[in-house]
Amino acid sequence: MRVIVLYASMYGSTRGIAEFIAERLRQHGLEAEARSVDAAPEIRDYDAVVIGSAVYIGHWMREATEFVRKNSGVLDGRPVWLFSSGPLKPGPETLPPDAPGIEPDEIGELRRLVHPRNTRVFSGALDPAKLGFSHRLIRRLPAGRDLLPEGDFRNWDDIEAWAAEIAREIAVPAA
Numbered sequence: 001m002r003v004i005v006l007y008a009s010m011y012g013s014t015r016g017i018a019e020f021i022a023e024r025l026r027q028h029g030l031e032a033e034a035r036s037v038d039a040a041p042e043i044r045d046y047d048a049v050v051i052g053s054a055v056y057i058g059h060w061m062r063e064a065t066e067f068v069r070k071n072s073g074v075l076d077g078r079p080v081w082l083f084s085s086g087p088l089k090p091g092p093e094t095l096p097p098d099a100p101g102i103e104p105d106e107i108g109e110l111r112r113l114v115h116p117r118n119t120r121v122f123s124g125a126l127d128p129a130k131l132g133f134s135h136r137l138i139r140r141l142p143a144g145r146d147l148l149p150e151g152d153f154r155n156w157d158d159i160e161a162w163a164a165e166i167a168r169e170i171a172v173p174a175a
């Protein structure tokens with residue numbers, strides 16, 4: 001079984017999650033690779049697709065949303081999983097992943113388009129040294145540092161458990 005893990009990532013932390021998922025899927029015996037949505041290969045060649053995006057101001061990155069919209073026909077015929085990487089706090093044990101307001105705005109639409117097996121929100125990471133100009137300015141606003149704290153909050157145990165779930169579901173296709 002061939003799996004592609006696609007990501008949209010501005011500063012690399014979502015790419016790290018995607019690469020980790022692909023590596024874990026390989027450990028479960030699947031053929032899996034991680035690629036940016038901007039350099040996505042022909043997805044018809046894959047049996048299953050995982051797509052993740054960083055979240056900025058409540059939204060998936062545009063290239064990820066556009067990719068899903070543009071390829072919804074092919075994606076809807078395959079097992080698909082979606083993940084978002086954003087909250088700068090430990091989680092999701094603090095809040096259920098489907099709690100209102102946690103998932104980015106697009107996920108409802110993307111659910112209807114491609115009927116993912118599952119969607120998840122993982123905590124993200126922020127390294128102030130990597131931020132672009134406008135994001136540095138946002139962080140300088142009053143409360144900016146409280147809203148966007150520095151740190152790596154990615155919970156690798158959670159991500160690993162999700163990858164294991166995906167591997168199990170691919171091994172035993174839904175009836």
Ligand SMILES: Cc1cc2nc3c(=O)[nH]c(=O)nc-3n(C[C@H](O)[C@H](O)[C@H](O)COP(=O)(O)O)c2cc1C
Pocket residue numbers: 008009010011012013014015054055056057058059085086087088123124125126131135138148
């Ligand atoms: C300006 C700015 C806005 C952000 N807005 C959100 C947001 O609305 N929701 C959220 O969960 N995370 C938000 N984040 C956190 C990012 O999603 C998090 O840092 C993520 O891990 C970044 O992924 P990347 O390194 O792959 O770009 C924001 C970060 C920045 C710098």
